[in-house]
Every structure is written in structure tokens, then in C-alpha cells.
Amino acid sequence: MDLHESASIRDFRAEAREWLRAHVPAEPLPSLETGEGFAAHRKWEAELAAARWSVVSWPEEYGGRGVDIFHWLAFEEEYWAAGAPGRVSQNGINLLAPTLFDHATEEQRARVLPSMATGEVVWAQAWSEPEAGSDLASLKSRAVRTDGGWLLSGQKTWSSRAAFADRAFGIFRTDPEAPKPHQGLTYLMFDLRAPGVTVRPIGRLDGKPAFAELFLDRVFVPDADVIGEPGQGWRIAMSTTGNERGLMLRSPGRFLAAADRLVRLWHEQGDPGDTALRDRVADAVIGARAYELFTAAGAARFAGGATIGAESSLNKVFWSEFDIALHETALDLLGPDGELADGEWAEGHVFSLAGPIYAGTNEIQRDIIAERLLGLPKGRR
């Protein structure tokens, strides 16, 4: 057991740091949940990609550097510490890409991954439906066989950044006669600008159009855009939800950087006599360190060949609740200024509030933990 950083990681870290120092925009980009911000973030993705920093853990042929998880963690730490912009391509990079690596054809990978790495094509996740949230397998949108492909019909919702994105990936019912709800589903990719697609932006809590509804009316998808075997959509989707809950979506670097900023804020304007608030600042430091080390143990297990399992649910509940606590502490420290909607912490706070809802609600994660990690009897669902 050790915490050594190899020379290779140290060099990699130094190289990333050097590059970030020279390239991270001096002024924060506008919010990526707006049209203007989205465009600015897309340009940033292109800049990252040109220097091959956008997807460091991918194979080189798709624009990556082929580095292992320990290098990736070091990169993330540098990235967030440098105050670099949020990643507009994260749904594609964190969710679709792992799915493609595991289940797609060579041709699909070669076609989809490089333009994802550059931000030229930004992907949206189209899983949820108005009546299928936590009970995702009850989804009703259909894909019906047609010449050379499928026709999609139905409605998807809460699709993050779909208002500005280019393409989407999701699961559709292809066999309505299948005996169980999670059978007869197919995983496929489609164009958000294809005929038959209507995208209606939805304002999130603060009014920014962070997600959207998709109305689909006989949208054509060629066979080449089906991922894996038709009918296997559920299995394919579930094999990658671990990425969504786990550290790929929320690397520790992000929280370490946020905790550092919080400590700085405490030194600048904390009241030393307010021990209750002081304790919460300390808890933010401790929580970030706990998450960092928890991840280090997980990374060591992956490096040893383990796959992401139900443990990612521990991860999900932890980071989502931690993120809220951290931002609430910052707002309390800011006092009256915490209320200002354009404040440094305000957008982060709004975003953090959604953490326990997306990527599988925390209630669902606790069910998974109870059943799969503690072996408790199944409850009524």
C-alpha cells in the first residue's frame, strides 16, 4: 500500500500544468447552459483537443493519449485547480464513449469518437421520458423497423444541453411484445437536427436552458447507428451507468479545487468566532480528501482488473451530498452576497442541488447499496 506518484505521472502533471497555465482563459467563460456560453465552451474543447488534452485516457487513434486512470486523475486535479472551464462534452465523453468502447463496432468508434473529442459534435443523453424517470425500463418511445434502419417516435425529456447539442444517444422500445419491460429495448444514436425532431428547451431552476424535451416523429436512424444488438439496449445501458454515478462524472480534482477555494474564502471573510461555520469549512476539506483517497483505492482496484460495480452508488450519494454541503457553506460564508445570482458560487450551488436527482436519484442509489452491497431483502419498488 502506498501513495507514490511515479515519475511518469509527475512529468505528465507538469506538462498539463504548463499547458493549462498558458491556455486557461483568464476570465471565466459565460455559463455553458446558455447559447453564448455553449459556443465558447465548444471552442475551448477544440483548443483542448488540438493539444490532445480533451480525452487523455482514450487511445491515441481517437485523439487521446492512452494514459491510465492514475494519469487521468492527475490531469483532472490539474484541470480543476487551474480553474479551467466546465466540460460541455461530458455526457458524450463520460457516457457514450465508454459504451462505444465496450459495445460498438470498429467503424462506429472511428466515425463517432474523433469528432466527440474535438467538441465538433456534442452529444446529449436521451434516456429519461416524462413517465419514465427512476423507473427507466418503463420507457415508451419506440423504434420501428424500416428499410435500412429504424423510425423513432415518442418523447424524451430532461436531456442536458440538448438545446445546443448536435446528436443524442438513447434507448428505445423495439419489441413492445417482450415479456418484461427491460427486454426488447435498443440502444441507438440519432441526429438532433434530423427531420422529425423537435427540441424544446426547458429552463432549469435559475431559468437557464440547461436541458430540453425532445419530440420525435418518425425520425430515421440507419442501422449503422444502432449500438450492439437490437433488443440488448437495457444491458448495454446498464453496463455504463457506473460511469455516470462514479468518478468519471465527478473526479476528485473538482472537489479538491472547490474545497481550496472555500478555505481561501474562509480566510478572507470567515469570522474566527463562528465555530459552527468553521467546522463546516473543515468538513469540506475533509470530505474532499476522503473522496480523493476513496477514488485512489477505487483506481487501484480498476488498475488491478476490477470493474465498476455497485460501489459507484456509494460514490454517487457521497459526491452529490458533499457538493451541496460545500456550496451551502460557501453561501453562508458570503452572507448577504451569497444571494447574488451572478456570484462565483451561485451557479455552482444551483447545479449542486440537482446532484441527488440526476444520474439515478439518491433514493435509487441507496436501494442499490442496500440490496447489492449490504444484502438486505428487496423492498417494494
Next chain:
Amino acid sequence: MGFLLTDEQRDFGRSLDAMLTAADTPAAIRARAGGDAGPARALWARLAEAGVFALAVPEEYEGMGPLPVETAVAFEELGRHAAPGPFAETVASAALLSALAEAGTDAPAKRLLPALAAGETVATLCAGPGPYAADADLADVVLVVDGDRLLLAPGHGAVRESADPARRLARPEEGGELLAAGPAVVAAAERARRWAALATAAQCLGLGRALLDRTVAYTKQRTQFGVPVGSFQAVRHRLADVLIGLEFARPLLHGAALTMTDADVAAAKVTAGEAAYAAARAALQLHGAIGYTEELDLSLWLRKARPLRDTWGTPAECRAIVLAAAPLRRHDDPHDGPLPKGVWGVTVPARSAP
């Protein structure tokens, strides 16, 4: 590179677990609570044979250490089995004496450490923050740090009960033989407190895990309304939260054992202490009234949770330590200054298992 226990370390933990299971620790606690320290002393001898007390003692004094990671592994098992005895105080005494020896005062180490490593001497230590020496009545040696002086107490005052039936508290008697004096004592006492806090954090983790395991087992077999109570979501979710608390305390503990910095040890202590106490609260609640009886052995675990959480660093003290060390651990200005150390940046020599 890997932040995981080695096979040897895991085997060591497993063998202690098996030994402690066979040793019937609940009976030893009940005997101790009733005034018979025999079983606790017998257990001490077996733990010594397994090498537990040699872990903090350097090789030149017939120990195997210092081995903080193995100490954490061992103490997790002591906590899991709620073993009675001044364990944290003994390893802290060893840490104190060896720190003094490193600083040039080796007479006390030569005199006390070999017997301590062998388990022949049970030591306890009063080095703040509290005024009590734990289990002084069970100990052969009571060490006292008074400012910059280290004393061998002549004895102890009235023995008072602890909220934990396995434990007794007493104030050391004043005076006694002066073993060492000077700034080295202050530094050695700091190291002792770190070891005590680490060992206590590890006990908390084991204690919490045992409480969780027992409660999971109980809620699977206890039925109400025709179904196991463990199938009710309020129950399941509470236990899931207990697991999350413990699973995020574990890496802090192991990280602290590797770095042994004040802040890392304090972070581990507060987190493991709170997680264990939350486990105890959930365990009591989910056992219902049977959990609130002293007859059930569960009570022996329940009653340890609060004292362990608060001894060798209360949550407030630990948080203050963390924050005092936090000032911009990484980088003042992210665009300038040295490379951030990060988790991998800590350089610690690889250690072998005992």
C-alpha cells in the same frame, strides 16, 4: 502504485479477526465490568503473541515497527470485536518512548519498550487533551506528560466507570519518577497523540462495521407486518447511509497511516468517530427495544461508540487541526508556485507486513 492493503496486511487482519472471534471478547468485557480483569489480561497476552504491541515499537527495542498501516489494520479488528484494554494508550506510549529515543534520550525506551512490545507490560498514558489515564487500573505503567516533563506515575487515583463498560478512567497520582524533560518530550507527546488518534480512529471503523453487520443480520431476520424489517425502505436507506459513512472513513484512515500528518490523522479520527457513532445510533434504533438492553451483547458495542468518538481528539478539536493545516495545501495561485502534491505526491517508504 496502489492505495490498497497488501495481501499480507489483509491476512494479518483476518487472522486477528479469527483469533478475537474465538477469544469471546463480550465475556471478557463483562468480566472486566464485574471486576475480574483476568480474561482481558489473557486476551492481551494472545494479542501480544500475534505481534499487535510490537507494531509501534522499533526493531532495536525488540519490536517490528514503526508500522502505522499494520497498526490501523490491527486496531480495526480490536474495534470490530470491542476488545477491552488500553490499546491505543499502549501504542501511544510506544510511539512516545521511541520518539524520545530518536531525539537522544533512550534510557526510558531501553527500559520499557521491550516488555511493552512483548505484551508483558500494559502501559497507559495521560498526555492530554483529557485529564484521565484510560484503564490505569489494568496497566502496569502509567506515563504522564506534564508540560515538557515525562513522568512515571507512582499510581492512580480513584477509579471511575466509563460510559463504555470495557473501560475505566482514573487520574494519575502526582509526582513520580522523572523519565525525561525538555522540548523533545513535547514533540514526542505530539507523536504519541497522533498514534493514539490513529489507533482510536481504526477502532471506530471496526466498531462501526461490526454494528452495521449485526444490524443488517438482525433486520433480515426480524419480521413485522409479515415481512423482514430490512425490506422497509426507511430501514434500508438508513443502513446504506451508515455504509457510506464508514466506507469514506476507511481511505482517510489508511491515508493517515501512510502520511501520519496531524491533519490527515485528525481527519480520519473525526470521520471514523462520527461514522461509528452514526452506526451506533442506527443499530440501536433498528434493533428496537431489544437493542436498548444490556443483556444483548450489542450493548457492549453501542456503549463504546461515543467514548471512542471523543477520546484522543473530539470532533471539534480534530476539525480545528484540519483547518489550521489546510491553508492552501495545494496552491495559492493555481497559475504559479510549486506543483501541487496531490494524493500521489506524498512520498512514503513502502513498508512490509509484520
